[in-house]
Amino acid sequence: MSGRLIIVGLGPGNPDQMTPEARAAIDASSDFFGYFPYVERLNLRTDQTAHASDNREELARAAAALDLALQGRNVCMVSGGDPGVFAMAAAVIEAIDRGKPEWKTVEMSVLPGITAMLAVAARVGAPLGHDFCAISLSDNLKPWGIIEKRLALAAQAGLVMAFYNPVSKARPWQLGRAFDILREHLSADVPVVFGRAAGRPDEIMLVKSLADARPEMADMATCVIVGTAETRIVERGTKPSLVYTPRFLKSETH
Amino acid sequence: MSGRLIIVGLGPGNPDQMTPEARAAIDASSDFFGYFPYVERLNLRTDQTAHASDNREELARAAAALDLALQGRNVCMVSGGDPGVFAMAAAVIEAIDRGKPEWKTVEMSVLPGITAMLAVAARVGAPLGHDFCAISLSDNLKPWGIIEKRLALAAQAGLVMAFYNPVSKARPWQLGRAFDILREHLSADVPVVFGRAAGRPDEIMLVKSLADARPEMADMATCVIVGTAETRIVERGTKPSLVYTPRFLKSETH
Numbered sequence: 001m002s003g004r005l006i007i008v009g010l011g012p013g014n015p016d017q018m019t020p021e022a023r024a025a026i027d028a029s030s031d032f033f034g035y036f037p038y039v040e041r042l043n044l045r046t047d048q049t050a051h052a053s054d055n056r057e058e059l060a061r062a063a064a065a066l067d068l069a070l071q072g073r074n075v076c077m078v079s080g081g082d083p084g085v086f087a088m089a090a091a092v093i094e095a096i097d098r099g100k101p102e103w104k105t106v107e108m109s110v111l112p113g114i115t116a117m118l119a120v121a122a123r124v125g126a127p128l129g130h131d132f133c134a135i136s137l138s139d140n141l142k143p144w145g146i147i148e149k150r151l152a153l154a155a156q157a158g159l160v161m162a163f164y165n166p167v168s169k170a171r172p173w174q175l176g177r178a179f180d181i182l183r184e185h186l187s188a189d190v191p192v193v194f195g196r197a198a199g200r201p202d203e204i205m206l207v208k209s210l211a212d213a214r215p216e217m218a219d220m221a222t223c224v225i226v227g228t229a230e231t232r233i234v235e236r237g238t239k240p241s242l243v244y245t246p247r248f249l250k251s252e253t254h
Numbered sequence: 255m256s257g258r259l260i261i262v263g264l265g266p267g268n269p270d271q272m273t274p275e276a277r278a279a280i281d282a283s284s285d286f287f288g289y290f291p292y293v294e295r296l297n298l299r300t301d302q303t304a305h306a307s308d309n310r311e312e313l314a315r316a317a318a319a320l321d322l323a324l325q326g327r328n329v330c331m332v333s334g335g336d337p338g339v340f341a342m343a344a345a346v347i348e349a350i351d352r353g354k355p356e357w358k359t360v361e362m363s364v365l366p367g368i369t370a371m372l373a374v375a376a377r378v379g380a381p382l383g384h385d386f387c388a389i390s391l392s393d394n395l396k397p398w399g400i401i402e403k404r405l406a407l408a409a410q411a412g413l414v415m416a417f418y419n420p421v422s423k424a425r426p427w428q429l430g431r432a433f434d435i436l437r438e439h440l441s442a443d444v445p446v447v448f449g450r451a452a453g454r455p456d457e458i459m460l461v462k463s464l465a466d467a468r469p470e471m472a473d474m475a476t477c478v479i480v481g482t483a484e485t486r487i488v489e490r491g492t493k494p495s496l497v498y499t500p501r502f503l504k505s506e507t508h
Contacts, residue, residue, distance in 0.1 A: 009376075016278070019368065021270035058501070082368075084375045086501070090383025093498040097488045104490040110376040114273065114336075114366045121338045122263075122364040129344025130396075131404060133387035133413055142384075142503035150385060150411045157407035158400070159387055234351045236358040244347040247312070247340070249396035 005069040005106055007089050009082040009113020010038055014199035017114050025111055029076035033065040034088070038078045056140070058091035066095060066103045082115035086136050086164045116223040117162035120195025123205050125234070125242035127193055127225045130249065132160035137167075137174050144174070151178055155185035160231065160245055163224040167215060175224070176215040182226060186210055191233055191243050193225040194218055207233065207243055259323040259360055261343050263336040263367020264292055268453035271368050279365055283330035287319040288342065292332045310394070312345035320349060320357045336369035340390050340418045370477040371416035374449025377459050379488070379496035381447055381479045384503065386414035391421075391428045398428070405432055409439035414485065414499055417478040421469060429469040429478070436480060440464055445487055445497050447479040448472050461487065461497055 006025045011017040026032075029048065032039050036052035044050055051068075053061050062077070069075045079087035089110045096103045121128045133154050137147060154161050161182075166175045182190075188211035196204040196219065206217055210226065218224055227245060234242040260279045265271040280286075283302065286293050290306035298304055305322075307315050316331070323329045333341035343364045350357045375382045387408050391401060408415050415436075420429045436444075442465035450458045450473065460471055464480065472478055481499060488496040 011273070014275070016275035017273050017366065019265070019271050019273060021268070024270070082372050082376075084372060084380045084382050086383075089376070089380035090498050090501050093379050093383075093488060093496050094500055096490075096496065097486060097498070104488070104493070108496075110380065112271065112368050112372040112376040114368065115372065118336050118338060118366040118369065122336075122343070122366040125347050126338045126343035126364065128338050128388075129340075129347075131387065131389045133385065133408070134382075135385045141501050146412070146503060150413065153407045153411040154387075154413075157404045157411075159404065159408075232351060234347060234358070236350075239358070242347050242350065242362075244344050244351070246348055247344050247395050249400060 002105065002107065003069040003071065003073040003075060005065055005075045005077060005092070005108045007077045007079065007083045007092055007110045009111060010041065010078055010080055011114040012081060012116055012119035012198050012200070017119065017199055019111070019113065022111050022113060026076055028074060030074045031068055032076050032078060033061050034078035038080050042078065058088060059095055062088070062092040062095040063099060065092065066106055069106045070102060079113070082113040083110055084112065085115045085134065116164065116198065117225060119198035120193060120223045120225060123195060123198050123203070124193050124207060126244040127191070127227055127231060128160055128162070129245040129247055130160065130230065131158070132162065134162045134164060136164045137178060138165040138171065139174060148181055151181045152185060155182055158228050160228055161226045166218045166222055166224045168220050175218055179210065179213050179215070183210060187229060190229065191227040191231050193243060194222055195225065196222045207241060256359065256361065257323040257325065257327040257329060259319055259329045259331060259346070259362045261331045261333065261337045261346055261364045263365060264295065264332055264334055265368040266335060266370055266373035266452050266454070267295070271373065271453055273365070273367065276365050276367060280330055282328060284328045285322055286330050286332060287315050288332035292334050296332065312342060313349055316342070316346040316349040317353060319346065320360055323360045324356060333367070336367040337364055338366065339369045339388065370418065370452065371479065373452035374447060374477045374479060377449060377452050377457070378447050378461060380498040381445070381481055381485060382414055382416070383499040383501055384414065384484065385412070386416065388416045388418060390418045391432060392419040392425065393428060402435055405435045406439060409436055412482050414482055415480045420472045420476055420478045422474050429472055433464065433467050433469070437464060441483060444483065445481040445485050447497060448476055449479065450476045461495060
């Protein structure tokens with residue numbers, strides 16, 4: 001008797017931004033794993049069981065979920081945003097790759113979600129309108145030197161950048177250092193968007209220049225988007241300004 | 255009397271992957287603009303009007319939509335995937351930026367959607383599990399030389415790459431040239447995913463090595479994902495293989 005494991009993206013937090021297939025997978029599951037704020041968001045029925053856990057316990061969480069699926073349960077692993085972007089899908093598959101051989105027999109699927117950078121971009125316009133990259137600033141997961149190298153190369157490449165995990169209590173200085181590196185490569189007036197809780201009642205969107213961007217403007221729940229030389233801010237009088245990166249790029253600009 | 259313009263992401267094509275807020279915006283709109291296959295997908299009511307147009311007419315389409323919103327209509331501009339990723343949001347805001355001053359008074363919002371790379375990644379595992387970039391291979395929108403430079407820098411940075419607009423009838427050679435450039439920087443066994451129509455009945459997912467990747471494996475509707483030196487393929491016997499990029503990166507590998 002074998003159950004299954006579905007890894008579900010909940011989107012940015014607004015229930016109207018969760019896909020119907022994600023909603024259906026939640027309704028059809030018996031057991032729920034994930035970081036506890038995401039599991040709490042689900043409003044589970046009394047016949048559904050929460051197995052919430054703390055952050056930074058991803059591999060143990062994946063192992064427990066796979067074991068329960070092997071026992072025949074309909075298991076759901078939830079991630080905020082999209083499960084494939086700095087989230088649980090890679091952790092579960094890493095467990096399948098390196099863990100118990102029988103985990104390879106578990107029926108498993110991944111359901112995508114609206115990831116933070118898309119939700120934040122939509123609220124301010126279209127800052128990701130041209131080529132872009134997504135970089136996690138967490139040096140829990142990779143050496144800081146590699147992050148610095150990636151920032152410099154992405155700036156040289158003219159890519160818009162979206163930063164995930166920009167700051168935390170344990171990582172207070174990394175975002176400020178990232179801005180310093182970018183100031184060596186990009187001009188002071190490049191727009192920087194600080195997007196927190198996009199689409200939720202406590203949403204905060206800040207648009208600054210790179211010169212004025214400060215790490216205190218972000219917290220754990222913020223996605224930071226740094227534009228390029230082409231990114232523009234459109235003033236609209238009393239309406240909020242729009243930030244966009246044009247689709248066209250002329251050769252003279254590079 | 256002023257109407258409004260909502261720019262809506264329809265997701266990859268499976269209705270179960272369209273968000274409820276996108277669905278509600280469509281139901282509440284009177285006039286629809288967009289590339290004709292996307293408008294056809296909507297099954298409009300008899301009191302709703304389609305203004306579909308061909309591809310590569312984005313600015314004219316944006317202008318017509320803004321004019322109609324100014325006349326008091328509830329206008330909806332649709333994009334496949336996410337409207338902020340190589341799609342209509344940047345075109346509309348460019349029109350607002352550079353066009354008629356009164357367009358700045360139009361009530362306008364953007365609703366995000368599941369973009370192709372997230373849908374494709376979910377179907378094969380978690381190839382975007384670590385830092386990644388999204389690059390359009392269309393040299394209608396930028397000089398080919400800039401694309402070559404970006405490919406080389408992204409490979410040096412160790413970013414997973416998702417290619418949008420990889421080929422078309424008018425751009426037959428660009429994807430093959432991109433693979434050639436990447437072979438100069440990445441090893442032959444790096445996984446390459448060709449994902450077409452993710453989540454739809456006609457879905458095709460191919461996983462190849464960079465050595466075996468051929469441009470004929472993609473068409474206009476394909477999103478191509480190229481891994482890094484860390485990206486792994488997990489064989490599972492009779493089940494489809496999984497592709498993932500681990501969350502952790504050790505310093506020795508770079």
